[in-house]
Structures are given as C-alpha cells and as structure tokens.
Amino acid sequence: xxxxxxxxxxxxxxxxxxxxxxxxxxxxxxxxxxxxxxxxxxxxxxxxxxxxxxxxxxxxxxxxxxxxxxxxxxxxxxxxxxxxxxxxxxxxxxxxxxxxxxxxxxxxxxxxxxxxxxxxxxxxxxxxxxxxxxxxxxxxxxxxxxxxxxxxxxx
Amino acid sequence: xxxxxxxxxxxxxxxxxxxxxxxxxxxxxxxxxxxxxxxxxxxxxxxxxxxxxxxxxxxxxxxxxxxxxxxxxxxxxxxxxxxxxxxxxxxxxxxxxxxxxxxxxxxxxxxxxxxxxxxxxxxxxxxxxxxxxxxxxxxxxxxxxxxxxxxxxxxxxxxxxxxxxxxxxxxxxxxxxxxxxxx
Numbered sequence: 001x002x003x004x005x006x007x008x009x010x011x012x013x014x015x016x017x018x019x020x021x022x023x024x025x026x027x028x029x030x031x032x033x034x035x036x037x038x039x040x041x042x043x044x045x046x047x048x049x050x051x052x053x054x055x056x057x058x059x060x061x062x063x064x065x066x067x068x069x070x071x072x073x074x075x076x077x078x079x080x081x082x083x084x085x086x087x088x089x090x091x092x093x094x095x096x097x098x099x100x101x102x103x104x105x106x107x108x109x110x111x112x113x114x115x116x117x118x119x120x121x122x123x124x125x126x127x128x129x130x131x132x133x134x135x136x137x138x139x140x141x142x143x144x145x146x147x148x149x150x151x152x153x154x155x
Numbered sequence: 156x157x158x159x160x161x162x163x164x165x166x167x168x169x170x171x172x173x174x175x176x177x178x179x180x181x182x183x184x185x186x187x188x189x190x191x192x193x194x195x196x197x198x199x200x201x202x203x204x205x206x207x208x209x210x211x212x213x214x215x216x217x218x219x220x221x222x223x224x225x226x227x228x229x230x231x232x233x234x235x236x237x238x239x240x241x242x243x244x245x246x247x248x249x250x251x252x253x254x255x256x257x258x259x260x261x262x263x264x265x266x267x268x269x270x271x272x273x274x275x276x277x278x279x280x281x282x283x284x285x286x287x288x289x290x291x292x293x294x295x296x297x298x299x300x301x302x303x304x305x306x307x308x309x310x311x312x313x314x315x316x317x318x319x320x321x322x323x324x325x326x327x328x329x330x331x332x333x334x335x336x337x338x
Binding site for chain 2: 017018020021024025027028031032035036037048049050051052053054055056057060063117119122123124125126127128129131132135138139140142144145146147148149150151152
C-alpha cells in the first residue's frame with residue numbers, strides 16, 4: 001500500500017566486510033609511520049625526572065643514548081643494585097664512553113658529526129657523581145651537545 | 156562481467172582483514188610512540204693544559220652562585236633557599252640592571268654558576284636546571300612581548316636572535332669537586 005512497506009519482507013541485508021581490510025591497512029600504515037622501532041632492551045630501570053622547560057629532540061638518527069639507572073630486578077642478582085651505565089645492549093663502565101662515542105661517529109656521515117647529540121637518560125634517583133663522570137668523559141670525547149632526557153610535568 | 160562461464164574463480168578476500176590485523180598488532184607491540192623530550196645543554200670543551208690557571212676576570216657581583224649539597228639543599232649566594240624560590244631569585248638577579256649594587260650589572264653580564272655535589276640526586280639537579288631555564292624563558296618572553304608583541308616562541312629567527320642577545324643564557328657549571336657531604 002504505502003511506499004514504506006516495500007522493504008518489509010526482505011530482512012536485514014548482511015553488512016559487507018569487504019572494506020574491513022582497507023580500514024585495518026590504513027591503521028597499520030598510520031602506526032608504521034608514526035612510531036619508531038624499539039632499539040635496545042633496557043637492563044636498567046629508568047624513570048626520567050620531570051621538567052617543564054623541555055624541547056623535543058630533533059633528528060633521532062643523530063642521537064646516541066646513554067642509560068643510567070639501577071639494574072632491573074632480574075639482573076640484580078648478578079649485578080647488584082648500584083646505579084650502572086648501559087650503552088647499546090650491555091652494561092658499561094665510565095671508561096668505555098669515549099669508545100662508544102667514537103663508534104657512534106663512525107656510523108654517521110662526516111658532515112653530520114657536529115649535529116650529533118648525546119641523550120642522557122638517567123633515573124631520577126641516581127646520584128650526580130656518576131652523571132658528572134659521564135659528562136667529563138663526554139667532554140674528553142668532545143661530544144659537547146647533550147640532552148638531559150626528561151618527562152613533561154610539574155612538581 | 157563476472158567470470159564468464161568457467162574463467163578464474165574469485166579469490167576469497169575474507170582473510171585479508173585477519174592478515175592485516177596480525178601485522179597491525181605486530182607493529183603496535185614492537186614500536187614506541189613516545190617523543191623524546193629533554194633539556195638541551197652544551198658542555199664546555201675540556202680546558203687546555205696551559206690555560207688552566209688563567210681564569211677570565213668576572214666581577215663577583217655578576218655571578219649568581221648556586222650550590223647544591225648531597226642532601227639536595229640549595230645554597231644560593233651564601234643563603235639557604237628553597238627550590239621554589241630559585242626562579243624568582245634568578246629572574247631578579249638577571250634583570251637587576253645595576254639597581255642593587257651587589258647584583259648583576261645587566262643581563263648580558265649576568266652569569267649563573269651552578270655547582271653540585273657528587274651525592275646530589277639527579278632529580279634535584281634537573282629541577283634546578285629547569286628552574287634556571289624557566290627564569291630565562293620568562294624573561295625572554297617578557298622582552299618579546301614588550302618589543303614585538305608576541306611570545307618568544309612565535310618570533311621569527313632574527314627576532315629570536317635579538318631577544319637571545321638581550322638575555323643570553325649563561326649557566327656555567329664548575330669543574331666537579333666535592334663540596335661537603337659524603338655520597
């Protein structure tokens with residue numbers, strides 16, 4: 001009778017899932033572009049201190065990381081809980097930093113060396129003694145651009 | 156249109172979504188999204204052997220001495236101070252312009268000298284660095300608003316440089332030594 005009755009008997013049509021892969025691929029590409037691969041496995045616990053006057057770090061490929069903190073729980077049996085330095089994938093001594101900077105430099109283009117930055121990712125409970133030692137080594141290695149890694153936040 | 160008579164059968168694309176989901180989850184797990192932020196600083200080059208005892212002459216009144224001891228206490232210009240007051244203290248010192256005879260002559264000559272103990276906690280050190288940076292940033296912002304009517308961050312490069320020259324950020328860190336208190 002009325003024109004609204006027309007579809008009555010057909011029931012619900014199945015929703016097409018043909019575009020589902022497209023949606024998921026879109027998500028996939030989004031994540032592939034916006035994220036970075038995790039490079040190192042951390043052996044030390046690092047919770048960086050909070051700060052407000054922070055800058056974003058540019059050019060991630062030119063940044064070398066130095067992690068400082070006490071070893072994670074499962075490592076504490078063999079390494080103790082005193083703060084330690086981690087370079088790449090292993091614990092290191094302060095004296096190894098110069099060598100580390102040298103290898104980092106070799107991996108980069110010569111033109112890029114002046115722009116290289118060293119990011120110090122240290123736990124907030126670490127004492128300054130170890131950080132001062134690291135800084136002295138960096139000065140000796142002439143890697144003067146540093147960045148104290150921090151979280152955004154107020155006290 | 157569809158496969159004429161016998162032609163190729165259509166490939167079932169139903170599992171495509173599953174494959175894509177699998178990849179998606181793999182990337183979600185293996186990657187990180189955190190943007191690295193931090194306080195950028197430049198270390199002074201190692202002093203040359205011969206020049207070691209040749210200190211440049213700077214008037215004592217142009218130096219704002221900040222000491223942090225092993226108990227995370229601050230001694231600023233010879234007086235105990237709480238970190239929360241450091242920002243205002245530093246701003247007052249930098250922007251003194253000769254008003255107080257015992258404070259800095261002008262912002263260009265003002266130097267902040269920071270010295271910490273080996274036992275100082277990293278968190279306190281960063282907080283002090285942060286407060287000092289904040290003092291400079293606030294002064295620069297004020298100058299930028301006065302001069303160009305814009306916040307410092309919104310200025311162009313030459314304007315920024317001008318403001319930077321008005322308030323050069325001079326934070327000097329002394330050669331490390333133990334200043335009391337065992338770590």
